Amino acid sequence: MHPACPEFSPADEEDIALSSEEVYPRDPTAVNVGVGPAPEPWPDDPRLDPALLAGGDHRNVLDRYRYWSVEAIVADLDTRRQPVHIAIQNWEHDFNIGSIVRTGNAFNVAGVHILGRHRWNRRGALVTDRYLHVHHHPDVASFAQFCREAQLDVIGVDNLPGSVPLETVELPLHSCLVFGSEGSGLTEELVGACSRLVSITQYGSTRSMNAGAAAAIAMYHWALSHASGQAAGGVSSPAGRTRDGADTQHSSLG
Template identity: 85%
Template sequence: MGVGPAPRPWPQDPRLDPQLLAQGDRRNVLDRYRYWSVEAIVADLDARRHPLHIAIQNWEHDFNIGSIVRTGNAFNVAGVHILGRHRWNRRGALVTDRYLHVYHHPDVASFAEYCRSEKLEVVGVDNLPGSVPLEVSSLPERCCLVFGSEGNGLTPELVAACGQLVAITQYGSTRSMNAGAAAAIAMYHWALGHAAGADAGGVSTPVSAQAARGIAG
């Protein structure tokens, strides 16, 4: 994965990281971001963040949190909110949290206040009584999709803070699906309504190794 040291002379581009240029870039990033510093990548993503936020309750040491964060990076969400414990399992995120804005809220009340101040509608994603099927729901453009911990789902306090509840229709025998998978489906559904046709920001087609090394552009 990635590319080796960049051929000299190096371009005079402030976005490029001299250490990556010298040693190679093995990160899991798009080709357009090869050799860019983390700060430069974040600045570029900030210029075109989607108004979607996601929130995850962190009451348990749940591996799914990292997976949800990684999906949030893929959809370039405006913010990721961790409710509850400050420390969370980052292994599944595969360092993608470096390119996101991650916020911590010690309780539901502080999270709900943040959403009110930012005019974000809180949308709970869980197969609870009263939930509307996601596939027939019209999610607000400015919203925060909220996911509970694996197994327990959303807490009653967080459900009370939600403006609406949606659920993913299932057709098999299991009562619920993996939280990370549910989050990916929900973010994709939001994107169909609010991001379809927008600039994908450099999702690249396969290129040759030589082209990937040619960083001037």
């Protein structure tokens, strides 16, 4: 078990009053993804959400999770979290934070840590943060204490002096990959809390790449050595991606 630290609650959301469309929003990247209302009679399954069964499920989730409540999905993901954490400095309300969180969901990370401001730019996360354990740390000291107690190696990802090329190292199994704000990168204080620094080798003219892209590369590099369990694509329903319309198929409710 990891040491206790503040987790975000619904009260931390920037918009407290949520409409039904905001609670289960459609995937804005693919409007027609999802399934319509489930045919009755509905199975007696506590994982299923009556509101979704009645109105359809258009969330950006795997087909196996169609009609499941958020709580049921989180409980299932908790049985196979990867033992890697990610942390992002939030000094500038960086829009990349949402993108990094969404990638963290794709790799099913054990925890996401926001350092600095309590509110962060959720737009790019596309509500994927609801399926993760997101923690807030007001300063570097509290974050570093969490990592010490959880026995996590803090790995800074930035092209700073003293960093080593990411492709030349195997990241520790129990790592916390740390990313700075877009532009300013990691602060000196946070660099001091890192056990090592890694950088992503570049071959063009730009000084640095987008923070969201760098985070995805770093998480994938960790996964190449350590990721366990069946990949998400291996548990999709046999019918594949379902869509609304005349040919809509209902995902399995079993």
